[in-house]
Amino acid sequence: MPAYIAKRLLALIPVLFGLSVIVFLMMALIPGDPASAILGSYATPENVARLNRDLGLDRSLPEQYLIWLGNLFEGDLGRSYSLNRPVLDEVLERFSATLILAGSALLLCSLLGLLAGVVSAVRQYGWADKLITLLVLVGISTPSFWLGLLLILLFAVNSQWFPASGMYAIYGGGDLADLLHHLFLPMLTLSVVATGVIARLTRTAMLEVLRQDYIRTARAKGLSERRVIYHHAFRVALVSVIPVIGIQAGFVMGGAVYIETVFQWPGIGSMLVQAISSRDLLLVQGGVLLVTVAYVLINLLADLAQSLIDPRLRR
Amino acid sequence: MSRTATANGLAHGRPGLWRLLLNNRLATLGLVLLLLILLLALAAPGLPLADPDLTAPVDRLLPPLSPGHPLGTDALGRDLLARLVWGTRVSLAVGISATLIAALVGSLVGLVAGYAGGRVDMLLMRAIDTVMAFPYILLALVIVAVLGPGLLNALYAIAIVNIPFFARNIRGITLGLSRREFVDAARLSGQSGRQILFGEILPNVLPVIIITISTTVGWMILETAGLSFLGLGAQPPQADLGSMLGEGRKLLFTTPHVSIIPGVMIFVLVMSVNLLGDGVRDLLDPRLKSGALTRPVARTAITHQVPAVTASAAAPRLDVRGLKTEFHMGRQIHRAVGGVDLRLDEGECLGLVGESGSGKSVTALSIMGLVPTPPGRIVAGSARLQGEELFLASDARIRQLRGAAVSHVFQDPLATLHPLYRVGEQLVEAIRAHQPLSRRQAEERAERLLKQVRIANPRRRMHAFPHQLSGGMRQRICIAMALANEVKVMIADEPTTALDVTVQAQILALLRQLRQARDAAILFISHDFSVVSALCERVAVMYAGKIVESGRTDAILSAPAHPYSQLLLQCVPVLGDPGRRLAAIPGQPPRLHALPTGCAFAPRCPRAEADCRHLSIALRPLAGGRWVRCLHPLLEEHGSA
Numbered sequence: 001m002p003a004y005i006a007k008r009l010l011a012l013i014p015v016l017f018g019l020s021v022i023v024f025l026m027m028a029l030i031p032g033d034p035a036s037a038i039l040g041s042y043a044t045p046e047n048v049a050r051l052n053r054d055l056g057l058d059r060s061l062p063e064q065y066l067i068w069l070g071n072l073f074e075g076d077l078g079r080s081y082s083l084n085r086p087v088l089d090e091v092l093e094r095f096s097a098t099l100i101l102a103g104s105a106l107l108l109c110s111l112l113g114l115l116a117g118v119v120s121a122v123r124q125y126g127w128a129d130k131l132i133t134l135l136v137l138v139g140i141s142t143p144s145f146w147l148g149l150l151l152i153l154l155f156a157v158n159s160q161w162f163p164a165s166g167m168y169a170i171y172g173g174g175d176l177a178d179l180l181h182h183l184f185l186p187m188l189t190l191s192v193v194a195t196g197v198i199a200r201l202t203r204t205a206m207l208e209v210l211r212q213d214y215i216r217t218a219r220a221k222g223l224s225e226r227r228v229i230y231h232h233a234f235r236v237a238l239v240s241v242i243p244v245i246g247i248q249a250g251f252v253m254g255g256a257v258y259i260e261t262v263f264q265w266p267g268i269g270s271m272l273v274q275a276i277s278s279r280d281l282l283l284v285q286g287g288v289l290l291v292t293v294a295y296v297l298i299n300l301l302a303d304l305a306q307s308l309i310d311p312r313l314r315r
Numbered sequence: 316m317s318r319t320a321t322a323n324g325l326a327h328g329r330p331g332l333w334r335l336l337l338n339n340r341l342a343t344l345g346l347v348l349l350l351l352i353l354l355l356a357l358a359a360p361g362l363p364l365a366d367p368d369l370t371a372p373v374d375r376l377l378p379p380l381s382p383g384h385p386l387g388t389d390a391l392g393r394d395l396l397a398r399l400v401w402g403t404r405v406s407l408a409v410g411i412s413a414t415l416i417a418a419l420v421g422s423l424v425g426l427v428a429g430y431a432g433g434r435v436d437m438l439l440m441r442a443i444d445t446v447m448a449f450p451y452i453l454l455a456l457v458i459v460a461v462l463g464p465g466l467l468n469a470l471y472a473i474a475i476v477n478i479p480f481f482a483r484n485i486r487g488i489t490l491g492l493s494r495r496e497f498v499d500a501a502r503l504s505g506q507s508g509r510q511i512l513f514g515e516i517l518p519n520v521l522p523v524i525i526i527t528i529s530t531t532v533g534w535m536i537l538e539t540a541g542l543s544f545l546g547l548g549a550q551p552p553q554a555d556l557g558s559m560l561g562e563g564r565k566l567l568f569t570t571p572h573v574s575i576i577p578g579v580m581i582f583v584l585v586m587s588v589n590l591l592g593d594g595v596r597d598l599l600d601p602r603l604k605s606g607a608l609t610r611p612v613a614r615t616a617i618t619h620q621v622p623a624v625t626a627s628a629a630a631p632r633l634d635v636r637g638l639k640t641e642f643h644m645g646r647q648i649h650r651a652v653g654g655v656d657l658r659l660d661e662g663e664c665l666g667l668v669g670e671s672g673s674g675k676s677v678t679a680l681s682i683m684g685l686v687p688t689p690p691g692r693i694v695a696g697s698a699r700l701q702g703e704e705l706f707l708a709s710d711a712r713i714r715q716l717r718g719a720a721v722s723h724v725f726q727d728p729l730a731t732l733h734p735l736y737r738v739g740e741q742l743v744e745a746i747r748a749h750q751p752l753s754r755r756q757a758e759e760r761a762e763r764l765l766k767q768v769r770i771a772n773p774r775r776r777m778h779a780f781p782h783q784l785s786g787g788m789r790q791r792i793c794i795a796m797a798l799a800n801e802v803k804v805m806i807a808d809e810p811t812t813a814l815d816v817t818v819q820a821q822i823l824a825l826l827r828q829l830r831q832a833r834d835a836a837i838l839f840i841s842h843d844f845s846v847v848s849a850l851c852e853r854v855a856v857m858y859a860g861k862i863v864e865s866g867r868t869d870a871i872l873s874a875p876a877h878p879y880s881q882l883l884l885q886c887v888p889v890l891g892d893p894g895r896r897l898a899a900i901p902g903q904p905p906r907l908h909a910l911p912t913g914c915a916f917a918p919r920c921p922r923a924e925a926d927c928r929h930l931s932i933a934l935r936p937l938a939g940g941r942w943v944r945c946l947h948p949l950l951e952e953h954g955s956a
């Protein structure tokens with residue numbers, strides 16, 4: 001296993017390199033004069049001069065990349081001109097909020113999706129299966145930003161059970177209960193689509209596994225159907241669903257852009273939308289870089305989890 | 316436009332696919348909805364609608380069903396119905412264009428990568444992988460950030476982030492296709508790479524492109540609407556469904572209908588696309604067709620009235636009578652087992668021989684209800700274990716007997732052992748399912764069992780996963796598992812077929828020893844007479860779901876009575892020369908859903924005469940306790956000579 005982990009970590013290097021190149025090029029490819037594009041309405045002569053110095057904009061592209069990478073390793077992602085503070089500070093602060101939202105949504109959709117998928121497969125063509133299939137179809141067709149509005153209307157405006165926006169109450173609050181209270185609606189909204197996708201794939205995976213010879217063996221051994229399904233079949237299905245959960249992490253973190261905007265959650269998604277509107281491109285760059293690296297790491301974890309369950313993958 | 320692409324693909328594929336698609340009720344619903352929406356969007360300029368951009372401050376924020384404004388008005392007094400129709404038009408146009416761009420570029424990348432292979436493939440796929448390393452929507456945001464907000468830029472962004480899905484899918488298929496003969500043939504006939512790619516490969520890849528379109532177009536409509544919702548897509552005065560929703564959001568608390576209505580439209584649109592897409596995918600993806608993915612239940616369905624047991628003094632170990640098992644596939648009924656009698660006494664070993672598809676495995680699996688249902692079902696007969704009717708037993712009782720009194724050893728031990736559990740755990744599980752032992756005690760018993768099946772160093776082997784063991788070792792583990800509890804009847808279904816010759820001999824020797832030591836009866840199934848003769852004193856030959864001959868092994872070996880037995884015997888490898896195997900029986904086994912009247916073997920039988928094809932033929936006795944189902948056997952009937 002340690003050798004396998006080392007191998008996976010090594011394989012990460014080219015991916016991270018590719019990512020950094022794309023994120024870097026994002027700036028280089030901006031049409032027109034980069035300095036004034038990045039600075040927008042903040043393009044005072046001092047700011048332009050400072051940016052040119054910081055980013056080495058007068059040098060060749062590879063040189064610029066190396067400078068950028070060097071700064072990156074020093075924790076310097078540049079300065080947000082619209083917020084007038086270092087990008088890294090802002091991004092890290094926002095990221096923790098996104099992590100809470102996306103992490104809890106991912107947890108919720110994994111649990112619900114796996115459960116629904118297994119039930120659906122075990123009760124194939126029964127009413128539970130039909131109901132779940134219908135819900136899944138509705139779920140993956142629903143625009144999450146619209147669903148968020150509906151939930152706000154239902155539970156925050158009409159019934160006032162949950163707050164409509166923010167992460168903590170403005171007066172008082174600030175404790176875990178307050179956070180959960182604020183978290184519930186956005187988390188629910190964010191997890192709907194991913195739940196549907198995971199449920200669907202779990203169902204297919206379970207049906208596929210239940211036809212395998214080793215399931216017949218388990219039955220021929222005289223095991224209870226419960227054990228056959230949850231001990232023998234589910235474990236194998238899980239191996240093929242885990243990478244799907246990894247990919248869904250990307251959709252959830254991306255979907256957070258909408259949900260954070262709808263619920264005014266102070267995360268990186270709502271920050272990105274504001275940053276794009278105010279053309280604060282360095283902030284966009286920093287935010288995207290951080291979220292993408294997080295996504296890559298989550299997929300690494302999914303990979304390791306998968307090989308933890310399936311010994312055949314540990315090679 | 317994606318719809319027409321779908322239509323062309325379907326027409327190209329197979330005739331009747333349209334009809335099949337329409338048979339799928341949900342897909343039809345999706346198609347009808349989508350057509351309605353498309354029609355509405357196309358007809359927008361000709362419809363008697365208000366001007367969607369006409370502002371009227373007096374009429375602002377009218378509720379739905381107001382006179383002149385069926386859906387009400389927005390904050391500027393613009394008619395919502397008109398805006399909805401025109402917004403749908405924009406959303407559809409953008410979503411479909413994005414899909415077409417992604418499909419075109421992505422398919423091209425996939426085709427080139429898959430066909431060129433080598434460096435080109437590696438470079439292209441590396442690039443695609445890198446793009447996919449970004450969270451989907453985030454990459455679209457980056458592109459919009461660089462290009463600036465706007466509907467066209469949002470369209471490009473969504474198209475670009477979807478390219479990898481097409482590239483990956485199409486590359487995989489192309490890679491497989493470019494190694495096929497027809498491509499080689501085209502190459503030899505001097506066609507250029509481009510001709511081959513677009514003339515030979517593209518038509519075969521088309522279904523995959525269509526599947527990918529049908530699964531991504533919904534996303535793309537949703538995501539472009541999302542970008543507009545965030546204010547990064549359509550810019551006023553231009554409006555699509557997403558930007559209408561985004562503008563209405565500011566008024567959510569006072570006039571929710573302004574944002575709810577466009578949302579409903581997006582939902583219905585995406586839902587119809589997804590319904591249709593699922594239908595198309597099910598149709599074109601062969602893996603999902605023909606109910607291949609139905610889950611077998613725990614026990615084979617028994618659909619007939621099973622006769623109650625009348626107590627008898629000396630019941631044999633296993634007594635199967637008149638067993639019929641069928642598979643119901645669509646409208647066809649495959650009669651896999653058509654009335655089989657078997658009798659197995661204490662310590663006896665009965666061989667069941669026949670070609671694959673003769674029904675021997677289904678017979679064996681029927682006994683403990685292990686034939687998958689659906690599609691299998693037992694429709695006649697009885698099976699008694701020491702006088703106890705198995706077809707009347709409760710599920711709980713069957714579970715008690717499975718793996719204990721009746722155990723199974725199957726053909727391919729790599730497929731029949733669970734891949735994710737250590738073999739020791741699997742063995743312990745089998746023991747503890749039937750004996751109230753602690754884990755420690757069960758482990759000790761497992762170790763003893765492994766010793767019995769001649770596995771050296773059993774303690775270490777118990778920690779191995781199946782894939783870490785050799786084929787012979789795995790089969791020994793399976794046999795140990797079959798012996799784990801007080802076994803009365805062991806059903807061994809081609810246990811040596813997947814093994815090489817020397818290992819095969821070792822496993823047979825092991826079974827022979829175990830039989831003597833345990834006095835278990837064995838039902839041994841094989842297509843190979845020589846394997847059966849090494850172990851069984853009695854043998855039954857099966858053809859097309861019926862026993863055609865039975866008797867003592869040595870008697871049948873030296874003088875087969877049924878023409879089929881004789882031909883089967885000639886297929887036995889010549890002793891001392893394993894490489895030499897005489898010709899297989901000419902012709903094909905009969906199709907089980909259309910069995911001929913009369914003798915099922917008649918089309919392949921060298922002794923067939925006219926009467927063989929009409930009469931139904933009973934199993935008749937021969938001298939020496941033998942039975943044969945043939946009108947013109949190679950031996951004379953008992954008493955008639």
Ligand code: SF4
Nearest residue numbers: 914917920927945946
């Ligand atoms: S009954 Fe006729 S056709 Fe059938 S095996 Fe005998 S001789 Fe051949």
